[in-house]
Amino acid sequence: MMLRALLRPTWLLGLFAVVATGLLAFTYENTREQIAQSERNALLRRLNELIPEAQHENDLLTDTIEIPANDLLGTTATTTGYRARRAGRIEAIAFTAVAPDGYNGAIRLLVAIERDGRVAGVRVVSHRETPGLGDAIEIERSPWISGFDGRSLSAPNPTRWRVRKDGGDFEQLTGATITPRAIVKAIKNSLQFFAMHRDTLLNTGTTTVSQNHE
Amino acid sequence: MSEVSYRRIARDGFWDNNPALAQLLGLCPLLAVSGTIVNAVSLGLATTLVLIGSNVTVSLIRNAVPKEIRIPVFVLVIAAFVTIVELLMHAYLYDLYKILGIFVPLIVTNCAIIGRAEAFASKQRVDRALLDGLTMGLGFTCALVVLGTLREFIGFGTLFANTHLVLGEWARELTLTPFPDYRGFLLAVLPPGAFIGLGLLIALKNVIDRRLEQRRAALPAATAAPVTES
Numbered sequence: 001m002m003l004r005a006l007l008r009p010t011w012l013l014g015l016f017a018v019v020a021t022g023l024l025a026f027t028y029e030n031t032r033e034q035i036a037q038s039e040r041n042a043l044l045r046r047l048n049e050l051i052p053e054a055q056h057e058n059d060l061l062t063d064t065i066e067i068p069a070n071d072l073l074g075t076t077a078t079t080t081g082y083r084a085r086r087a088g089r090i091e092a093i094a095f096t097a098v099a100p101d102g103y104n105g106a107i108r109l110l111v112a113i114e115r116d117g118r119v120a121g122v123r124v125v126s127h128r129e130t131p132g133l134g135d136a137i138e139i140e141r142s143p144w145i146s147g148f149d150g151r152s153l154s155a156p157n158p159t160r161w162r163v164r165k166d167g168g169d170f171e172q173l174t175g176a177t178i179t180p181r182a183i184v185k186a187i188k189n190s191l192q193f194f195a196m197h198r199d200t201l202l203n204t205g206t207t208t209v210s211q212n213h214e
Numbered sequence: 215m216s217e218v219s220y221r222r223i224a225r226d227g228f229w230d231n232n233p234a235l236a237q238l239l240g241l242c243p244l245l246a247v248s249g250t251i252v253n254a255v256s257l258g259l260a261t262t263l264v265l266i267g268s269n270v271t272v273s274l275i276r277n278a279v280p281k282e283i284r285i286p287v288f289v290l291v292i293a294a295f296v297t298i299v300e301l302l303m304h305a306y307l308y309d310l311y312k313i314l315g316i317f318v319p320l321i322v323t324n325c326a327i328i329g330r331a332e333a334f335a336s337k338q339r340v341d342r343a344l345l346d347g348l349t350m351g352l353g354f355t356c357a358l359v360v361l362g363t364l365r366e367f368i369g370f371g372t373l374f375a376n377t378h379l380v381l382g383e384w385a386r387e388l389t390l391t392p393f394p395d396y397r398g399f400l401l402a403v404l405p406p407g408a409f410i411g412l413g414l415l416i417a418l419k420n421v422i423d424r425r426l427e428q429r430r431a432a433l434p435a436a437t438a439a440p441v442t443e444s
Binding site: 008009012013016017020023024027028031034035038039041042130131132133140 | 249278279280282283286287290291293294297298301302304305306308309312369370376398400403404
């Protein structure tokens with residue numbers, strides 16, 4: 001029968017789809033917790049590199065503030081700021097900044113700034129810079145990125161917030177100028193954002209930064 | 215179809231019909247993640263797992279699946295295994311998962327896998343399909359590792375960098391830097407280096423094969439004893 005010849009493959013294929021879906025659902029359910037846990041651990045480890053555990057008493061992952069998309073930060077969606085407290089006072093905050101003009105597209109950074117406006121540390125979260133040249137911005141490859149530690153908008157002063165080649169204070173990388181240039185600019189902008197919103201960011205009560213366009 | 219010997223299957227997987235060096239399948243992940251030894255081993259083993267899973271499943275269901283729907287069923291089986299491996303890596307090998315990135319889900323597009331399902335597993339008993347999956351996978355892994363070793367050594371001047379992503383913090387010390395002054399060679403790290411490296415490996419395999427061939431041709435003339443060759 002024509003119909004029979006059609007039906008058998010159809011329900012067999014359906015059966016395989018159901019079994020495969022069931023198998024995937026089972027695996028997903030059983031790894032979901034662990035995946036969330038791994039992501040939290042990875043984030044916490046990165047945050048603790050910037051704001052050492054000894055310097056705060058709270059749980060960074062739960063003490064957060066929502067930061068709406070902002071031009072200075074280069075963000076296009078709401079991001080999360082993680083706040084470190086000691087004795088109830090917020091001592092530092094870490095948030096996402098994006099350098100949109102890397103050599104190969106956007107470079108995502110995690111920038112930590114201390115209460116007094118000094119950089120606590122910066123890490124590259126993701127990038128697509130050239131391996132062997134631009135990827136020296138990763139802390140695993142070179143200590144370049146720690147050159148920002150302790151800097152602020154007054155040290156050096158804003159006109160010196162450039163790479164050396166452009167008359168500024170920051171080293172470029174061998175064979176790569178565009179990448180460091182983008183990052184220097186992004187960090188300077190992050191400091192400006194911090195200066196502009198300092199009160200909200202460090203206000204213990206608030207959980208969102210109000211949307212305002214400058 | 216006559217039974218294929220285990221020895222034949224293993225030889226095919228590792229050498230004669232090696233997925234990377236003879237069949238030239240799965241080149242996209244091969245070229246993209248062979249930058250370091252750790253990446254190469256990890257993606258190779260992930261591919262091997264998928265290959266074993268899909269080969270065994272395909273072999274088990276080979277008599278139940280009508281030929282009209284075999285390709286969609288194979289694709290379904292492979293996609294399911296890849297997703298399972300991906301979820302497991304995401305859960306338990308998080309840092310490595312981040313580095314391999316898109317190439318874990320892309321295992322699904324590795325032609326070596328559907329190639330083995332269609333050409334071998336769908337016609338063979340489970341034990342042979344399993345062995346084929348294992349040896350083809352390991353053959354692929356070996357090619358990746360050789361290429362990874364060359365590229366990491368020539369490109370960065372290190373060996374076993376980033377091993378701690380898989381084995382834990384203690385493995386940081388496994389990284390070798392044979393020549394501390396070596397500055398690295400960018401070409402080997404970039405995609406062209408992968409192509410050149412793979413080309414050289416394939417050429418090397420062909421040279422060795424030809425040598426073996428010549429020796430085999432010379433052998434029967436020299437000795438009267440029958441040559442047993444599988």
